[in-house]
Amino acid sequence: MDYLEKMGISTLTEEDNNLALALGGLQKGISPLEMAAAYATIANNGEYIEPVFYEEINDHYGSTLMKPKQEKRRVFSKETAFIVQELLTQPVKGANGTATYCAIDGMDVAAKTGTTDSNYDRWLCGFTPYYTAVTWYGYDQNETVEFNKRNPAGLIWANVMARIHAGLETKQFEKPFLVQEVTICADTGMKARSGCKNTYTEYFLMFTVPDLCNKHSGSEVKTDEKDDNSKTEIVEDIKEDIDAEEPQIDTNVVTTIVDEEEEDNLNSNANNENTNTNSNTNTDDNLGENTNTNVNTNINSNTNINTNTNTNTNTNTNTNTNTDTSEEDRTSYVEEEDVPNEEDSE
């Protein structure tokens, strides 16, 4: 329930706190809008981004009058998000997939079908590296949705998504370095040996890969070339990975990776960086002209390594510019995502 709330679900009640929740059994349900934003959290590599209905409003001179303040927060690590992305491709590309008709040529597609008792509701929730879309199909007053073979919500989803992806470059979900692709023995659920007959590929957070199969014999089946890295090399790579990932800086947005289950056991501190820049300019002359510039940048990277890996990235950027020219002709800019609600916002 905590994670649902972090992903923007606002309709939970006390009564939802029971096992039916795992199957999506909710007292009030979830609106398609909130469902789309929650799925987009997984698609956006673990970051929740509040939905908005417009990007900005301009006047006829092109100046921005309004911009919505869009809340963003990290819910999952990108590693956790990738593993869920990968799991959700199975309904599309798996042998027993329930949404194989949602496939788009060359694209990774994640999709989950859904239904409720007596077929009152039909859902298709899914995403690609480009778009997240959610379709609900049903009646205002509960009635069984009759259909022939294919989930009608899924058919709408597949048709819309196929069209908006036409002409786009093919794209796959990107596997973060700390996620390992491993060949697993289907009989034991352990890492496959050459003697294991039944195998499949599965993704694991590094350091959570299971031991070698204890039922069959043979040498280890290698999937990932990083398998043999010593711990030092892994730490080096983690640093590089984090550097490579760093800032897409969002104005006025604080991003924190919260993955509580990974947070508990921390041994070493591989990388700790702190940059703090502060500049302040103030001009005041006799003509009553007043310029005030304030730039504040704060970048914080933290990596902790153990059997579990935890990545913390804090990016905080604040830009503030105030210009005040003469007493009659006053102009003032606030370069933030905040909506300036008055012309003079001093």
Ligand SMILES: [Zn+2]
């Ligand atoms: Zn085996």
